[in-house]
Amino acid sequence: MVGLEKVDLKAIKLEKGYVGEGVQEENRRKAQQAEVRKSGTQSKRQESEETRNLNALSTGQSNSIVLEHGQPPVDDSGISFASTICPAPLCRQFWKAGNYDDGLNSETTLQNGKSYLHVHPMFLHSNATSHKWAFGAIAELIDNAVDEIQNGATFVIVDKTLNPRDQSPALLIQDNGGGMDPEAIRRCMSFGFSDKKSKAAIGQYGNGFKTSTMRLGADVIVFSCHLGDRVMTQSIGLLSYTFLTQTGHDRIVVPMVDYELNTITGNMEIAHRYDKEYFMSNLSMLLQWSPYSTEAELLKQFDDIGSHGTKVIIYNLWFSDDGNVELDFDTDPEDIRIGGDVKKVQANPAWRTVNEQHIANRLHYSLRAYLSILYLKIPETFTIVLRGQFVEHRNLVLDLKFQEFIVYRPQTGGCKEAEVLTTIGFLKEAPHVTAHGFNIYHKNRLILPFWPVVSYADSRGRGVVGVLEANFVEPTHNKQDFERTSLFQKLEGRLKEMTWEYWDYHCGLIGYQVKKKLPPIEPPQDSSPDMPNSGIMKPVTLNHGMPNGGKTKPVTLNHGMPNGDKTKPVTLNQNHHSVSVKAASAAGLSSKRKEHGDLNKFERMKRQAGARADAHNLEIQSLSTANQLMDKETMNLIQENKKLHAKFLEHEKRREDLDLKVRQLRRELGDVQQEYDRLMVELTSLDTVKEEEHVRT
Known part of the structure; x- marks a missing residue:
């Protein structure tokens, strides 16, 4: 994988099962760890005897770091962990949180003559160290929302929210893009998958979500709604460094649950892709380690998402060296700062x-x-909304x-x-x-x-x-x-x-001394070094990308000019800025005047000559740049004129076609009106005949 050279090799280990580990083994693992710590001996871990076909990895359909089996539920009506406080990671400072010990030796083992790689939780931290700057991590998550513009996204929200368990600050990032279906969210939270095939897409490695979220906080929960193929789904996934470190996992485990809309009842129900036992096992893990302790609280997070979109909540945010949260939400209520x-x-x-x-x-x-x-x-x-206020581009x-x-x-x-x-x-x-x-x-x-x-x-x-x-x-x-x-x-x-x-x-x-000058040109015939006001130059207008030539008062900068010299400002119109410089502010001017009359006259002549040369150099340079811009602008106007003329001809032809159609419709309407009148006359005559027959009878 690109850019992962710094990853500790201990983060990649061989396992005899597949990359994913079932929740079904969770209780066995915990009991075994307790036994090992108590006795001080090391023992091999029990592995799930199910192995996955390697072809699943190549087709992108594997749930490589997603739980595959669930612990049988104690109560089918649901699970709640309202009294459980989600523990904070062992170390709240990001650059010190990489010291991880799973408590047991992980050995290379074989099953049926095959060995498989799995990803160690340490890799989450090592992978995130590529982001030295917290704002760079946030930008990656914003990129995901911007890439969703092609799927209809119109906004992304970046804001502070609270962890309901302990009221600690958390980071919210939400968009109204296309969202992710169950397969897409698994690829998002797995390593090495990328769905971004567009050449205009910013992301390309499929690694940004993991690196950025783990750089900002120890844990992240994702809610995503997707509407496609007449099926609406809701998916929840949890990537928790806290969970993995405090339970001593030697591989990355990601609890996930999915819901599908029952079009008959109109209610969200458990997705049919997995059995209820699997679903309840993953749900129990989510309720224990996420900020939400009941299933109702989890589902409530979908209320403001709608039928499509994604919400990312990063909690247990990292601390800086001074013991405060790295992201500062308090200094400016309309901003997020790095303390x-x-x-x-x-x-x-x-x-x-x-x-x-x-x-x-x-x-x-x-x-x-x-x-x-x-x-x-x-x-x-598309708009970016930060702390409830639009970000002005x-x-x-x-x-x-x-x-x-x-x-x-x-x-x-x-x-x-x-x-x-x-x-x-x-x-x-x-x-x-x-x-x-x-x-x-x-x-x-x-x-x-x-x-x-x-x-x-x-x-x-x-x-x-x-x-x-x-x-x-x-x-x-x-x-x-x-x-x-x-x-x-x-x-x-x-x-x-x-x-x-x-x-x-x-x-x-x-206002600085010019280092280089363009080749000088001949001075005008009407100016002479002996003229008392020969240093006076007319304003020269420079248009370097100036839309309307903004007007401001000239400011005269005196750089080494004697008080006796009079100059008019050289007005430079660039992007609504006008600056007046002394025409005699060229390189080589002396800042001191000679005391003797002859030297004074000589120096004055030098200054006047330099002033004329610099002013003309500036004029030539400005005219050259202006001509280049005008040529480019002229070509653009010609092209635009051709496009508008073509559109005009197209609209003119459509107008003629519509006029012809209107005339045809009017003729048809006249024919129909005549037929209608004839039928009405016939109907009237028939009514008269019927009345006469009725009178006779």
Whole structure:
């Protein structure tokens, strides 16, 4: 399985039965463990003598980690564990919860000459360590809901709920997608199955649900409704690290129950796929170890799901090192935060607040901030609801000023892999913010937020941010990084070049000394170094991706300009930002004036010449970029015009057809009306004849 290199080898053992273990053996195992602990000896475990056909594994129909047999019920009317408190895991800190001892030796055994692999509970914890960041685990569960958009999902809810047994906080994630039938939920809670065949689907390994839920809490219960083939089903599954550790299991056991709608009575009944003994055994395990102590409480969880959808409740949430729940529900009632992850930004005191409140910093501890940029695009029909409030989608491209668009065409072996459009620019708050880097998406999903490809010195690269969607490279299975392939390394190198190039040519736009300049052009004939106001330049408008050319007051930045020089602002319209820079703020200007008259005159001439060259360079550069954008926009408008014209012709033809049909119907209606009038006359005459005959008789 991809990305499981760190898994402890002790988590995979051989067993003589099949991967699944029956609840039927539960009491025997517990009694045996008690005997072993009492006597201090080790004994072999009793195994179910039933073995599964290996072909079931290849067809995907096996219940590899699902209970196969149930303990006979004590009372057929139902089972309740109202007085049982669901124990918390032995250690509530995630990074220390991997120390697990099942109490008995698990030996490699053979049955009928065959041996089988099973999954040790330790694997649940080892597998979840791939998520270093709790929000990355939550994002995986949101991905499952987003993938359900194709099945009609219109929302996903992320909220706090309470464990009714001890009132401790739990995490709720619910969507109204297609839901899972009994087979699908078993594949979801098993290892190595993936139903996501669509190229647009975010998930691919079938491992995300287990890694993400076990990273957030020790236990998870899943409720899912599915309506298909005129059959409505309700399924419940429990994946509990607490249950497995405290009962000393040496394999993963997942209690599950299923209900089907009886179309005659209209009631949900036990699914016919298993006998009642199996059902009651699994139900008893659910009631003992889940947050709900009665079957009625379990079924009540389906009330707000409807006929289709899935509800995931993660409880016994992990603690941080300070002894508090890792997910902070209290600081902001409309958000979920990671306690202790608020970082102080090293910046000028006057700029510290804007840096700390910038999304590049807030996304690390605010789930609302992270979810707002998690997807590059999101359908208008789908919403993410966090703590009862909609999450407003944020397009990071709109946060940039002085935008440029760069097409990157990665190649391997001389063959072009893809064509990627990268948007690069300065953050709106630049130069006051220190954030920089690229936001790289994969199949619409954010993988690397504000990834710093350069380590800037002397502020080189400060505030430079880019946005791109790189579908030609593969993300790691936790979706928080990319596989370090040669293609990705080439991308990293190209993004570094983009950052340096953009900064060196455009840093003057935010008040820094320009590093590089475009080739100079001849100065205009009407300006002379001897003119007193030769440093005055007319405003030059730059449109870099500016929709309407927003208007703001010009701000004059004085960088080394003598007070005597007069300049008019150079207005730069990019994404509703206008900045006025001194035309004489070019590289090479002296910040000190010479005391002698000749030197003063010489320096003034140098400054004026530099001002003219820089202003014209800026104008040429802006016009070039504007022309490129206009060419692209023109092509788009032409294509759109062709589409609209084709639609117009289609509608015109339909209108003519409808007019013809209306005329035909009117003619037919006239014929029918005439026939109706004739029949009415005939009927009247017949009535007259009948009356005359009646009078005669």
